[in-house]
Amino acid sequence: MAVKTVKILTDDIDGTEADETVAFSLDGKDYEMELSSDNAAALRNVLAPYVEKARRVTQPARTSAKPASRGKSESGLDIPAVRAWARSNGWPNLSDRGRIPREIQEAYIAAGN
Known part of the structure; x- marks a missing residue:
């Protein structure tokens, strides 16, 4: 017999069923929260005037592994x-x-x- 597990997300604001995970950043810190469609729309509406005036920042691609130092420090010392x-x-x-x-x-x- 197969068992199927269903994960139901709960809205972090009002405890109802969430429809999506919303990610955002503020003051250099990243945040995520689960929200219903209505609460996600409300958050986006509140942020819209700020987003409209803000500059978009692109981040450099992250590498999956740091290269070996080969006997050198970050300052170039042996x-x-x-x-x-x-x-x-x-x-x-x-x-x-x-x-x-x-x-x-x-x-x-x-x-x-």
Whole structure:
């Protein structure tokens, strides 16, 4: 016997059955909420004068994976060289992996490397 599960969305404003998920952003934060057709239309009507005057922002395409660093930090430093320098200059607790603390990077650069 097959069992079919049906997910019923509930309107986040009034608790009735929702017809859609509405996504929006404000002050750099993204939001989503489930709304009935009437409440979705009401939200769009309230925002319409602001949307009409606003500039549309396009975002660059997101990549699915961050490329490997190949031994270089974001600032272009040679990570193995920074680790070797740090250990020989009083930073014995630096791990073999992971991010190199900014203060070590700054000390490395200040030492003329």
